[in-house]
Amino acid sequence: MSDVRVRFAPSPTGSLHVGSARTALYNFLYARHCGGAMVLRIEDTDLKRSQTTHDASILRDLTWLGLQADEGPDAGGGYGPYRQSQRAHLYEKAVQKLLAEGWAYPCFCPQELLEERKERQLARGEMPVYDRTCLGLPAEEVEVRLAAGEKAAIRFRVPEGDVTFEDLIHGPITFSSNVIGDFIIKRTDGGYSYNFAVVVDDAGMEITHVIRGEDHITNTARQIMLFAALGRPAPRYGHHSLILGPDGSKLSKRHGATSIGDFRALGYLPAAMINYLALLSWHPADERDKFGLAELIAEFDIEKVSKSPAVFDVQKLNWLNGLYIRELEVAELYGLIEPYLAAAGLELAPVQREVVTEAVQPKLTVLGEAPRHVAAFVEEADVAACACAEGMLAPGSDTLFHLAREVFSAIPEEYLPVAEAQETLRGLAEKAKEQGIKGKALYHPLRIALSARDEGPELFYLVGGLGRSTILARLDAAAAYVARHKEAASP
Numbered sequence: 001m002s003d004v005r006v007r008f009a010p011s012p013t014g015s016l017h018v019g020s021a022r023t024a025l026y027n028f029l030y031a032r033h034c035g036g037a038m039v040l041r042i043e044d045t046d047l048k049r050s051q052t053t054h055d056a057s058i059l060r061d062l063t064w065l066g067l068q069a070d071e072g073p074d075a076g077g078g079y080g081p082y083r084q085s086q087r088a089h090l091y092e093k094a095v096q097k098l099l100a101e102g103w104a105y106p107c108f109c110p111q112e113l114l115e116e117r118k119e120r121q122l123a124r125g126e127m128p129v130y131d132r133t134c135l136g137l138p139a140e141e142v143e144v145r146l147a148a149g150e151k152a153a154i155r156f157r158v159p160e161g162d163v164t165f166e167d168l169i170h171g172p173i174t175f176s177s178n179v180i181g182d183f184i185i186k187r188t189d190g191g192y193s194y195n196f197a198v199v200v201d202d203a204g205m206e207i208t209h210v211i212r213g214e215d216h217i218t219n220t221a222r223q224i225m226l227f228a229a230l231g232r233p234a235p236r237y238g239h240h241s242l243i244l245g246p247d248g249s250k251l252s253k254r255h256g257a258t259s260i261g262d263f264r265a266l267g268y269l270p271a272a273m274i275n276y277l278a279l280l281s282w283h284p285a286d287e288r289d290k291f292g293l294a295e296l297i298a299e300f301d302i303e304k305v306s307k308s309p310a311v312f313d314v315q316k317l318n319w320l321n322g323l324y325i326r327e328l329e330v331a332e333l334y335g336l337i338e339p340y341l342a343a344a345g346l347e348l349a350p351v352q353r354e355v356v357t358e359a360v361q362p363k364l365t366v367l368g369e370a371p372r373h374v375a376a377f378v379e380e381a382d383v384a385a386c387a388c389a390e391g392m393l394a395p396g397s398d399t400l401f402h403l404a405r406e407v408f409s410a411i412p413e414e415y416l417p418v419a420e421a422q423e424t425l426r427g428l429a430e431k432a433k434e435q436g437i438k439g440k441a442l443y444h445p446l447r448i449a450l451s452a453r454d455e456g457p458e459l460f461y462l463v464g465g466l467g468r469s470t471i472l473a474r475l476d477a478a479a480a481y482v483a484r485h486k487e488a489a490s491p
Contacts (some may be wrong), residue, residue, distance in 0.1 A: 002034050002035040002036045003036070003208060004030070004031060004034040004035070004036025004037070004208050004209060005031075005036055005037050005038075005039060005205065005206055005207050005208045005209070006027040006030055006031045006036065006037075006038050006039070006207065006208070006209050006210070006211060007027065007038070007039040007040070007041050007201075007202065007205065007207050007210070008023060008024040008027045008028075008038065008039070008040055008041070008062075008067075008069065009040075009041040009042070009043045009198065009201075010024075010042065010043065010058050011042075011043045011044065012042055012044050012054035012055035012058060013054060014054055014259075015054065015057055015058075015061070015259035015260070015261045015262070016057065016058045016061040016062070016259055016260045016261065017251075017258055017259055017260075018243060018251070018258055018259065018260060018263070018277065018312065019213065019242060019243045019251065021061070021062075021065065021067075021260050021273070021277060022240070022243065022277040022278075022280060022281075023211065023212055023213060023240070024062060024065075024067050025065070025067060025274060025277050025278055026211050026240060026278075026282075026300075026302065026305070027211050028067045029278065029296055029297055029300035030209065030211060030300060030302050031070075032297040033297050033298070033300045033301075036208075037070040037071065038067075038069045038070050038071075039069060039070065039071045039072060039077070039079070039082070039205055039207065040059075040062070040069035040071065040072030040073065040074075040075070040082065041072070041082050041083075041084070041201060041205070042055055042058075042072075042073055042082060042083045042084065042085075043084050043194075043197070043198070044083055044084055044085045045084045045085060045191060045192065045194075045197060055073075057261060059073070059074060061259075061260040061261060061264070064260070064264060064270050065260065065270050065273060065274055066270055066271075066274065066293060067274075071205075079204060079205040079206065084197055084201065087197075087200070087201065088192070090200055090201075090204060091186075091192040091196065091197055091200050094196070094200045094230060095154055095185065095186050095192075095196075097230065098154075098156065098185070098229055098230070099154070101229070102157065103156060103157055103229040104154050104155060104156050104157060104185060105134060105135055105137075105142075105154070105155055105157060106134065106137075106142055106145075106146065106152035106153070106154060106155075107130075107133075107134040107152055107153045107154070107155045107182075107184070108134055108137075108145060108150055108151070108152050109133055109134060114130075117131060127178070127179045127181075128181075129178075129179065129180065129181025129182075130155065130181045130182045130183070132182060134152075134155070135155075135157065135182070151188040152188065153184045153186060153187055153188050154184065154185050154186035155182040155183065155184055155185065156182060156183055156184075156185050156196070156222075156225070156226065156229070157182055158177045158180050158181060158182050158183070158225060159177060159225065159228075160177055161176075161177055162174050162175065162176050162177070163175045163176075163177065163221040163224050163225060165220060165221075165224060165234070165237060166236075167217075167237055167238060167239055168209075168211070168236060168237065168238030168302050168303055169238045169239055169240060169302065169303065169305050169307060170214075170217075170239060170307055173217065173220070175218075175220075175221035177221075177225075180221060180222060183195065183222060185226075194219075195219055195222045195223055195226065196226060198223065199223050199226040199227055199230070200230075202223075202227075202235060203227065203230060203232040207235050208235050208236065209235055209236045209237075209238065210235045210236070210237050210238070211237075211238045211239075211240065211302065212237075212238075212239060212240070213239065213240060213241075213242055214239040214240060214241055214242060215242060216239060217239050220237050220239075238302050238305070240281055240305050241281050241305075241306065241307060241308060241309045241310055242309055242310075243280060243309070243310050243311075243312050244309045244310065244311050244312065245311070245312060246311060246312070246313070248311075251312050255312070257314075260273070265368075266366050266367075266368045267336075267337075267340065267364075267366035267367025267368035267369070267370070268317070268321050268366055268367075269321055269324045269325065269367075271292070271293070271324050272317070272320050272321040272323075272324040273317075273321075274293055274296070275289075275290060275291055275292075275296075275320055275324075276316065276317045276320050276321075278291065278296050278300075279291075280310035280312070281305050281306045281308070281310045282300070282301075282304055282305045282306065283304075284299040284304075285299075289320065290320065290323060318365040318366065319365070321365055321366055322364065322365040325361065325364050325365070325366075325367070326361060326362060326364075328361070330354055330357050330358050330361070331354070331357075333357050333361055334353050334354075334357040336367050337357065337360075337364075337367050337370035337374075340367055340368055340370050340371055341370060341371055341374055343371075344371035344375075346371055346374055346375060346378050346379070347378065348374070348377070348378060349415075351414075351415045352377065352378075352415065352465050352467070355415070355417070355418055355421075355461060355464040355465045356374060356377050356461070356465040358418065358461065359373075359377075359457035359458065359461030359462075359464075359465055360373040360374055360457060363457065373456070373457070376451040376452075376453055376456055376457070376462070377462075377465045377466060381451065381452035381474065382452065382477070383448065383449055383452045383474050383477045383478050383481065384477055384478070384480070384481040386448065386452035386453070388448050388452075388453065388454040389448065389452075389481060391444055391445060391448045391454055392445045392448050392449055392478050392481060392482060393445075393482060393485055394440075394441050394444065394445050395441065396435065396436065396437045396441060397441075397445040397478075397482050398479060398482045398483065398486070399432075399435050399437065400432055400435075400437050400441075400442060400445060400446065401445075401449060401475050401478050401479040401482065402479065403428060403431050403432055403435070404428055404446060404449075404475055405472060405475045405476070405479070406431075407424060407427060407428045407431065408424070408463075408468060408471045408472060408475065409468075409472060411424065411468045413468070414467045414468050414469065415464065415465070415467050415468075416463060416464045417464060418460060418461065418464050420464070421460040421461070421463040421464035422460040424460075424463060425459055425460050425463060429442060443459060445478075446459065447459060447462070448478070449474055449475055449477075449478035450462045450463070450466060450471060450474055450475075452474075
């Protein structure tokens with residue numbers, strides 16, 4: 001095993017967003033490709049917004065995607081605890097180290113005053129950075145004010161000069177300390193800032209590579225300076241692009257489903273989600289679109305991830321998900337669609353399951369569509385009242401329905417296997433042909449009569465999945481509908 005260690009560090013303030021899931025995936029792929037380890041760390045220091053329910057749902061979504069971490073709250077490991085809320089003692093130890101070595105200092109400036117200074121700086125066209133009012137306070141004054149109970153934040157003393165790092169995706173990036181300013185690492189309420197906590201965590205967990213969204217690029221300079229002040233080597237950083245909606249704005253709920261939980265509920269398969277997310281900003285050398293997880297691990301190269309924003313194309317995802325659905329064994333597919341059928345109040349008899357599942361399989365892009373397609377096999381259908389009923393009035397349809405009733409009455413069992421259903425239909429087609437009924441004049445009226453729809457699965461699936469009793473009842477209804485129209489049309 002290599003010394004590569006990456007981390008995925010979500011905040012449990014909501015469901016796992018597809019953007020965060022892609023970050024987790026890239027970390028997972030990089031770790032597995034390099035023979036390293038992935039750490040899952042829950043960044044739950046925002047106690048007001050963090051919820052254990054979100055914590056649990058994130059873990060559940062990662063498991064569903066197959067992105068199991070090597071270390072984490074559930075997996076354990078030698079670098080825990082893996083929740084930031086349990087690591088405050090480590091943050092405080094690091095704060096005291098920086099204070100003792102002159103890399104940090106207390107700041108007593110009230111927030112109102114800081115806001116006023118910021119507004120004045122902006123009005124002068126200056127970068128709003130802290131003016132170091134409290135840096136030069138005498139040590140005696142600081143001690144007296146703290147002893148008196150005066151609240152103070154702890155600021156990091158930013159060294160002069162530029163900070164340059166080689167981004168794994170973007171190449172060399174440079175920040176000037178002049179535009180950063182001394183930033184807070186511990187708030188007046190006793191909480192620790194994000195930039196400080198992640199550095200202590202990454203250092204303590206010996207993280208070697210940080211792969212995350214490009215919205216964190218501006219944090220990187222601060223973090224590198226903190227690593228240096230703590231006497232620890234900084235990890236390598238790689239910042240991938242963000243995911244945009246079709247309109248070019250950041251992907252959000254107004255674009256539709258955005259969380260892994262949403263997509264799971266709609267009936268997307270984890271393999272399809274992994275495949276699609278991997279290819280949003282990265283693609284291997286060949287032009288294939290379909291990759292299993294093992295193939296992605298073997299092919300993944302973080303340096304080949306595009307710097308350009310990725311547009312979330314749900315139509316492409318649907319197409320890809322449909323490919324995965326059509327590869328499933330029928331029995332497995334039934335097990336996956338059954339909860340959706342149950343939720344819709346639809347139930348297939350055991351003898352129907354194979355043929356009906358096989359019938360709807362080519363029609364599905366997501367599992368949640370199954371009830372709409374299965375309904376034709378189990379719901380009561382008034383063929384005479386359906387919107388397409390007039391399609392049963394084709395010339396010769398009365399003869400067709402008579403022949404069909406004759407053929408289907410001879411079925412020995414209630415349900416036919418697909419092969420026998422096909423053979424039965426061929427027999428009906430031969431009889432109808434003798435009466436001059438063929439092609440659309442045969443299949444279109446028959447489809448409407450059997451399903452009360454003018455489109456749907458292949459006819460032999462309807463024959464195999466409906467059952468003889470249902471077929472005969474619907475043929476009788478269709479024949480009665482045709483007879484009424486003929487009678488009404490007679491002079």
